[in-house]
Amino acid sequence: MSTAGDAGDGREDGGVLAWFPAGLPPAQKVIGLFAAKWAIGALRPLVLLGVPDLLAEGPRTAADLAREAGVDPDVLHRLLRAAAAVGVVREAQDGTYVLAPEGQGLRSGVPDGVREMFLFASDPVMWRPYEELPHTLRTGEPAFGRAFGTDFFAFLREHPATAALFDHAMVQNRYPGTDRVLDGFDFSRFPRIADVGGGRGHFLAAILARHPGCTGAVCDQPQVVAGAKEQFEQHGVADRATAVETDFFTSVPAGFDAYLIKHTLHNWNDRDAVRILSRVRDAIGTDLNARLLVVDALLTGPGGFDLGKLTDVEMLAVLDGRERDRADWDRITAAAGFAPAGEDPEPGDLVLLEFRPV
Ligand SMILES: C[S@@+](CC[C@H](N)C(=O)[O-])C[C@H]1O[C@@H](n2cnc3c(N)ncnc32)[C@H](O)[C@@H]1O
Helix, strand or coil: CCCCCCCCCCCCCCHHHHHCCCCCCHHHHHHHHHHHHHHHHHHHHHHHHCHHHHHCCCCEEHHHHHHHHCCCHHHHHHHHHHHHHHCCEEECCCCEEEECHHHHHHCCCCCCCCHHHHHHHCCHHHHHHHHHHHHHHHHCCCHHHHHHCCCHHHHHHHCHHHHHHHHHHHHCCCCHHHHHHHHHCCHHHCCEEEEECCCCCHHHHHHHHHCCCCEEEEEECHHHHCCHHHHHHHCCCCCCEEEEECCCCCCCCCCCCEEEEECCHHHCCHHHHHHHHHHHHHHHCCCCCCEEEEEEEECCCCCCCCHHHHHHHHHHHHHCCCCECHHHHHHHHHHCCEEEECCCCCCCEEEEEEEEEC
């Protein structure tokens, strides 16, 4: 997410356009954005081929790698050269390549890896809806539905391989803001925590690992929570965590002190987000000490760089969802029977917003 005020955040010198090569007159700077397309285009086939894993074993030439992988040596050389220009690999004078620190996360199965996140975000399924954004602009109709004839999560239910990649990507969904939320909020106030739409339970597991007095349940679709046991075991919290098969449009399990919902309400338009929040409110019932904890982006006001204003476009294209500012969050939670409680975090990053039932 954005790092307001840091050097190089683009805020003072023109946003994302400032990140691309200098030298273009202002009226032409926008063409520098294509560098992102070319960079992703070069990296995706390299990652699919497992090149970051092969390079982790030591310096290799393109010819040597091409022989081992059975691919075209000249094309591999050109893609690696581009990856070096991006900064993901380093190219030595003798023609060998090594993985740069910035490429380590593209290896398979490494701690803090982002391989599946990268492959999912660059998947054709995630590009195709963008072709329909002009239609969405004209009509307000969801781009993903126009592209695929169904909504994103229904599509995943019908395409298990894409769904498995998405669920794995979500486990890697760790913006710097996620650690700040984990470190900065006192989850130990809540002995029983439900993570609604919590994926495979990775965030809940991280909370429980930090707070030995807490227990919890991840509440997500059956095919998703099927992967929770592994996460709970990896974090050493399997004795304090359960998985509850949940359709959050139908009902959310009762009996928890905190209902956490992270990176999930932004997947939905206001009408559907209020439906989900209303099911959480139903689950809380008369327990006015229970809390709703929303972890999502909090948009800044007009002007300036804010990564949430860009991820909002992904929400628009792929999910018919949206990122929200403080007034948006207060409005949709109020519609479901909640009022703000706790701290009022700075916008411009992933935040935790606390609400009490009214
Ligand atoms: C963007 S992911 C966020 C996952 C996790 N909270 C995180 O921050 O990494 C949204 C989650 O909502 C879940 N979801 C979508 N529709 C659902 C439904 N009807 N009932 C329960 N969960 C659902 C998905 O399976 C997915 O795990």
